[in-house]
Amino acid sequence: MEPIYAFVNSAVAVFLAEIGDKTMLSTALFAINTRKYTLVLLTSLLAFLTANSICVVAGEVIRGYFDLKLIQVVAAALLISAGFWIILSGESASSGFNSKFNLLACFTTILLMEMGDKTQLVVFSLALIQSTPYLIIPGGILGYLATNTIGILLARATSSRLEWCFIRRVAGVLMIALGILVAFNALLL
Secondary structure, three states: OHHHHHHHHHHHHHHHHHOOOHHHHHHHHHHHHHOOHHHHHHHHHHHHHHHHHHHHHHHHHHHOOOOHHHHHHHHHHHHHHHHHHHHHOOOOOOOOOOOOOOHHHHHHHHHHHHOOOHHHHHHHHHHHHOOOHHHHHHHHHHHHHHHHHHHHHHHHHHHHHOOOHHHHHHHHHHHHHHHHHHHHHHHHO
16 A cells, blocks of 8 residues: 555646746746647646656655654654745746757756756655655656646637636645644654
């Protein structure tokens, strides 16, 4: 049951972290601006995979040197922080690039935005607490693809009229709830 839990947990956590995130918004905007929807989605996914593979390896190395309960409490704090980050950040659909970028610019932009981003924080947290780290990236890919596919489809259907604020707040509250659940499990089990 542990492998299924690790896969599903990472898919859900990354999905929630990416809702309304600057990488989701940028991916959707790159796709709309270039009209290469699938290619932009795959380019964005490659950037996500590159940035977050580092976190899984680092989390697995660190996990072997510290008490698991302490790691779970730290991971819970990171998840809660990511939730507040989602709620409080002012990321908007018009943040910072124009329609002239090509796929290399898309990859570079998404890669740099993922470095130190809340999604990377979530992936690192999961790598610290999961005993099956090899399933975090595939689960994360599923969550990332789901969120970014939805983002591209919504942005394509509604252009720039989509209201992200409410959706991002709900995602932030759910991320905080996930962090509280991890802390609760760590402290009581």
